Amino acid sequence: MTLAPFGRRLAPLVENRRIGAYQLLIVDDPDGPRDPQPGQFYMLATEERWGAGEGERPYLPRAFSFARAREGRLWFLLEDIGPGTHRLAQVGEGENLWITGPLGIGFDEPAGRPLLVGGGIGAAPLLCLQDQLGPETKVLLGFRSADHAEAANLFAGEPQIATDDGSVGKHALVTELLREELDLRPPTSGLRPTVYSCGPPPMLEAVRALASERGVAAQLALESGMACGFGACFGCVVPTKDGYVRLCVDGPVLDAADLVPGGVGH
Amino acid sequence: MTLAPFGRRLAPLVENRRIGAYQLLIVDDPDGPRDPQPGQFYMLATEERWGAGEGERPYLPRAFSFARAREGRLWFLLEDIGPGTHRLAQVGEGENLWITGPLGIGFDEPAGRPLLVGGGIGAAPLLCLQDQLGPETKVLLGFRSADHAEAANLFAGEPQIATDDGSVGKHALVTELLREELDLRPPTSGLRPTVYSCGPPPMLEAVRALASERGVAAQLALESGMACGFGACFGCVVPTKDGYVRLCVDGPVLDAADLVPGGVGH
Amino acid sequence: MVDLCGVQLRGPVLNGSGTYDAIAARRAFGDELLERFPFDCFVSKTITLAPRQGNPPPRLWETPAGLINSIGLPNKGLAGFLAEDLPKLAELPVPLCVSVMGFDHDELNELVATVGACDEVALMELNFSCPNVETGLIMGADPAETAAAVEALRPLTQKPLIVKLTPNATEPAAVARAAEAAGADGVSLINTLKGMALDPKTHEPWLGGTTGGVSGPAVRAIALEQVHSVSKAVQLPVIGMGGIASGRDAADFLTAGATCVAVGTESFRDPAAGARIGAELRALSRKEREFSSGAVR
């Protein structure tokens, strides 16, 4: 886990590019640490006019996994789903972002054969994980459609793709790719696989159930509504076998074995 | 008095140009009336990201005299003094403004020899008044400095200028120009003058006092904090000899004779 | 159609008292105002027995997503209202609700009896909750005081009496229950929350009235909670308001138990906001189950 510099800092936008259905934001973060851990996240807001969109929001910063950290630059991949992501998606070059981070606990150092399983925008933290683990790392990605699946091009090698509408890759859910992969190379053969996954709650729930069924270790990067990102508000809790934990300081990556069925977040 | 179409409407920005210390905004208003009366005003806000500047404001629309109305286009001259004017000053081409108006009661049809006396951004409503009265209309303008005085170039003929720092025109207050003008052509000689004036409260107070001293009619375009601009909130009152009146529906132009000394607004 | 205390309205969107002067708006917008009248029932600014000038300016202060006002109920008084305003308000295409406030019981009695006798008036609202004049707040926060006032007024008119509750109370639901028991026909809430701001230059209170009342989106969540708890506490129809700026907001208040909603500060941003909110609400109603059932109970 990499510590964050204390407080928020300004990071100029270097690039804001559309990648299919998503938006890629690259910011300069010379004062931040060079080695955030995959699965850690940053709280982002714009320096100017953060807020007063539809319904007078956003007001609080928003949480984003970094998708890549290179030469003092941070990559974020985001999906425009509400006032905060909408404003961020529109940030122009020359504008600054307020950033705090890296925050939270990312993926554990991999033991065994890593299997990266992403759904939609959940691909973001898997990109830097693949950067770390090497281009040969197996990546399975599920998307709604071809437009969303363009994000797969950011990955090295040949990620396996499933889409909801069959427009690219297999016409299936990504958990089906995972099931096939586990069937093909069962945990009993060779190096034991460890699943690293991020995606929407139903997908993570399916990954959790599948991993538990097959006796495979799985680390899941969860989401929940966050106000602060550094443990201050106690707002981001998810239920675990040990009770509620704050996802921002005890996660966002949790061991699937610690989760209660159905508890992967709202 | 020209009626406003009911409700607010979107008006695309056509031009946003710096004029010295001020900003000139020109918007397209094809659905608005062609003949707003000088002294009437519009309530303006931006369509997107109105608000959440410094201190999470602006929230309400802001009042602006139109400075010119030509071929379905409205000119506004504004001074960036707070979150609302700051946001408006930054509006880019292609963005829309929300506009409501024309509102309020403007200057009366001129009787006698018109004398236009403006201070600072108060020049705005005098510009369209000169457009209406003709280029030969006498205009006296006071500004803080040469930078502000650039607005005088918008006027026809040769407006007389006074600046606080003497950088352009006479090193004086505009009320001194008015006093000289009245001394030169006293009300008793030829056509009686009528003063049409807009500017900061201390200037208007001086104009009021001078007009009253010389027995000259004066119409003053006042300002006060407005929330609605159409008489709904009762917030914009100024004291008159008849008690408080709502500046947005009973003004913004008031007859100097109706004002109480010191009552030209906060 | 919406039934509000027996009065049939073409829809559920009212204006908040004191946030729309239909007479002044008609001067600004002409008869287009009547053709496209934004509310389904018009609520007058609160009137008092004697004329009032209102509080000294400045009367307004913008807050983050809101507004503080210290207007202080300027009005022509009962006689002036009846002579000058009532005939003009009678020309509006919707039923009229007149809001009244008294500084003592005698004043209130006279206001209710006189206004209640006017054919032009469909409903009356009792403003027990203005934060900007001395009396309103105290009465409206106290269940017993509220009950006593309503009991005294109830026999004086046949017209429905709606009690406007203050949000500056420990338990608005208790006040609402007291009003119901005393014979009120409806309750409306919230009025503004007490607030204050200092002049950034002089550091003295900005508002001429020192303190004021906060309204707008900033107070919406507070209003929704109060509307919900009051709706649970009484059988009476509830008029919900406080920061409503969209059909979605209005739908939330109806879902929380309100029968009607009122739009206040949002009209300052758009004189036709009431109509927009009504239209958005109709569009939502078609998509969602019937709101007026007060689903969240």
Next chain:
Amino acid sequence: MVDLCGVQLRGPVLNGSGTYDAIAARRAFGDELLERFPFDCFVSKTITLAPRQGNPPPRLWETPAGLINSIGLPNKGLAGFLAEDLPKLAELPVPLCVSVMGFDHDELNELVATVGACDEVALMELNFSCPNVETGLIMGADPAETAAAVEALRPLTQKPLIVKLTPNATEPAAVARAAEAAGADGVSLINTLKGMALDPKTHEPWLGGTTGGVSGPAVRAIALEQVHSVSKAVQLPVIGMGGIASGRDAADFLTAGATCVAVGTESFRDPAAGARIGAELRALSRKEREFSSGAVR
């Protein structure tokens, strides 16, 4: 230096209870947190006698310029706090104020006596005002109940006792006066205002706890008014809070009569907000006359 109930602070900026977990923040930011500690006195999250899980999620809802939370006082309980948290909080470079809440008088007595006996603790705050658990609100809105509680607690410790007032009361100044008469050493306000939001999709209450408390700039004007009226009513030092986001805001609260200010929700936007606000305040103080005089009285 600022004197808060006899405790010397290097400045007037505290955190609002429950809005900063210095232990978690140290995990995130390391010892840089201690080197640049943003507050002049640290207030713990409210602790209760027994451990609490807190309310079910979702616990947060963003509002225009604000936040509703329904956290529900999750904490390790008194024993867990003393064993695990207190030693770590003692490492902070500023005095410690521990916030406590009891579900009955016995619980409160035990909390105050035990915490009051800890050398690490400089002050205690009595949270009579949490809107998210059943008991707090009722006690804190009632002057007599507040007085009874403070009277019983006063003899149990030598440490200063600060009563945290609820804004959900008809007259916070009356509660403050009662607390003063009963022996409280200070009052703090405002806690959050009761609020509610519906899920835009299901139209059910969004928050796991159904209702929550509103904080942030949206409530600032309301808070300032209450701080002003409470400051006028009591001689006690007042800790003012509610939407403070800048040195200007903090200065306004001090001008309105507060001795100290607390920063809550703004820390969520910037973990170092307390330090920025403190610095802005110092810059202003140099320009303006002394704030702590409580100019607006």
